[in-house]
Amino acid sequence: MIEGLGELLAWNGAGLLSAGLTVMMFGLAVVLVVQAVINGIGPVPTSRAVRVRIRPLLPDSIGGDILELGAGWGGVAMCLARMYRNNKVVAIENSWPVWLFCWIRARLLGPDNLTVVRADLYDVRLDKAGLVYCYLFPDAMRKLRTNLTQAPPGSLLLSHTFSVPGMQPVQEVTASDLWRSPLYLYRLGAVDGSADASGGAV
Numbered sequence: 001m002i003e004g005l006g007e008l009l010a011w012n013g014a015g016l017l018s019a020g021l022t023v024m025m026f027g028l029a030v031v032l033v034v035q036a037v038i039n040g041i042g043p044v045p046t047s048r049a050v051r052v053r054i055r056p057l058l059p060d061s062i063g064g065d066i067l068e069l070g071a072g073w074g075g076v077a078m079c080l081a082r083m084y085r086n087n088k089v090v091a092i093e094n095s096w097p098v099w100l101f102c103w104i105r106a107r108l109l110g111p112d113n114l115t116v117v118r119a120d121l122y123d124v125r126l127d128k129a130g131l132v133y134c135y136l137f138p139d140a141m142r143k144l145r146t147n148l149t150q151a152p153p154g155s156l157l158l159s160h161t162f163s164v165p166g167m168q169p170v171q172e173v174t175a176s177d178l179w180r181s182p183l184y185l186y187r188l189g190a191v192d193g194s195a196d197a198s199g200g201a202v
């Protein structure tokens, strides 16, 4: 009788746990979709083919912090943190489930110069940036123009697929992925505070 009761309780416990997990996963999926609709973009990661193309574009050292605006699942931020061990790398993401995954991943695997922050990318100050990386969408690039004026002279912006309207990249390359994704490298921080369109060799 007692044995039967124990089995019943264990069965109910396991049932409750699995129901709880299902509800939680469903809730996270709903939040993820809603946030993607609000943001105008979902957490599509930079592919390996594009990451390979990024590496030779960047200088050996960066003066200042490295920021990934809209870091998604954290793949690029982790690569950058490993490439630049002496720089602070900040991964910014506002979608709760995506941020949580990225934060746990960085805690478990990330180098200790990587910080994952839940914030709106348009609210982030860029005045300590040495390098900014983003993979967003055309409207976000337009909105970001104002924020980019905060970046110190000589800092860099690397944008996956989408260019900054009205700015001239110092380098533009194409990745070997299916979409032949373009990568735009900009030099930021002109003396007059406007995004520098003149550029120069990196």
Ligand SMILES: C[S@@+](CC[C@H](N)C(=O)[O-])C[C@H]1O[C@@H](n2cnc3c(N)ncnc32)[C@H](O)[C@@H]1O
Pocket: 036, 039, 040, 041, 042, 043, 044, 045, 046, 068, 069, 070, 071, 072, 073, 074, 075, 076, 092, 093, 094, 095, 098, 119, 120, 121, 122, 134, 135, 136, 160
């Ligand atoms: C196309 S994904 C790129 C992810 C990552 N940067 C990569 O290249 O693998 C764009 C990311 O930006 C995030 N995002 C969009 N708008 C944002 C905002 N206003 N604040 C913070 N993150 C945002 C999205 O949630 C998404 O994870």
